[in-house]
Amino acid sequence: MSFAPLPRLILEPAVRAALIEDLGVAGDITSATVIPADHRSRFSIAARQPGVIAGLAAAELAFELVEPRISVSRHVEDGTPVDAGDVIATIEGPSRGLLTAERTALNFLGHLSGIATATAGIVKAVAGTKASIVCTRKTTPGLRAFEKYAVRAGGGMNHRFALYDAVLIKDNHIAVAGSITEAIRRAKSGVGHMVKIEVEVDTLEQLREAMGEDVDAVLLDNMTPRKLAEAVGIVSGRAITEASGGITPATAAAIAASGVDLLSVGWITHSAPTLDLGLDAA
Template identity: 55%
Template sequence: MTNTIAKTSAVMPSLPHILIEEGVRAALKEDLGRAGDLTTDATIGPDLSAKVSLVSREAGRLCGVDFARSSFALAGAGLAFEAFKKDGDVLAPGDEIARVTGNARAILSSERVALNYLCHLSGIATTTAKFADLIAHTKARICCTRKTTPGLRAFEKYAVRCGGGANHRFGLDDAVLIKDNHIAVCGSITNAIEAARNYVGHLVVIEIEVDTLIQLEEALAAGASTVLVDNFGINGLKEAVALNAGRARIEASGGINIDTIKDVAETGVDYISSSKITISAPTLDIGLDVTLG
């Protein structure tokens, strides 16, 4: 079996608006607490207007425009939000992402949540894009893992897609990934694969992790369609790809970073998973410039 993997798509990823609104609403409630924005209410008159520009301070990949839009919308003052960029766009320093006009109190009380989401998600998208660009000449795709910020997994995985990456499973409930401890308890790779196949429906993906070429051969003999080869090293990955001979999809994982991903991709693997693109991604510097209206 020969695996063909589409590297790009003309359709940009999206998130249900209700998920965005729920996340933003929770963040605003956390920030406003029990008494609201004491600083803004004490220093800014209730009828004062302002115009705000959200501006990128550095180059990167944008993600989180609708989170910012929702932050200002939930401020409850009928603020006008005009976006000039969309998620997935490449940013240069000084690019204006969006402009908000209206009640100054409402803007200043919701700006931090808007910027928190924009900076965090754009940082993930930017880091993912750096990884993806390094392997664009190969068939491999960079994937995220379940190592995400608690409560933000769907958002961070969306940011990975905006950066040109692919998503691994979202949780324990949407795919089977048989790891070394499962194999140890089951007794063998074959037993684990057969047990999983008998338990789940035909639409559930079953992947198994292996640590050696001998385990890889057993997994392939048992009919595994996707195999995660963990900490194989470059030469080990080349041997694994040769042994596989197109029978299954091969995912490389373990210790992969910005300095090693190109060599890993050139071994011929199909997927490369790394937590570096989510939990280790630095934020993108996006600022807010205000002028009185």
């Protein structure tokens, strides 16, 4: 799968903030006192368990910002599946800088690779269906662009990035507006023609009401596969259908088989385990 890298303009503020958090006002007092200033090392980053890699640019930038003389050689690219023991990258340069940046680099790389790995697992579960896996706004504050990038590296797709790029009318919006119909009509009168409108529904009756207003997408919340199939029939290709609510690798195949277009999965960003990676002397 082809996916665009994150630009440095997005990467650098977050990586720099993470380094500042770790270094504080005194810097790495351990490396400064234990390691001679002129010492150089060569290390490798290797996988300690199978997974999919994401976040190499962030890891590289952590080393560069600490010590520009450090060089990083990739052995794989983001989106690559790896096995335990596979070498991901080799790092060479002043030892103090290598050890100072190590944890920040591995934090980004392990976290984002964990998301890519979790995404790849559920993407595999729906293989053979037309459904795609999409993430949500349930992301770590400040790291949304990173985490949504990792989803793409794992073979998934992104839902809306934030509140500003699409309308998603949920149950509380409907409660305040008074009805699905009124909420949709207000949204249509308030946004431009380029903005998509999606409505969350819990029942087939709500779905029929939403479809009467010509929406772009419907979020079918916590429906069984059987009810999802009925919903797909009601929509009949007139809008994108998206299933959400407690979707796991064990349930994803049956949900995808209902004919929905998208499976919306929040835990791939908010609860994916970190991929275990290590930095060791090469």
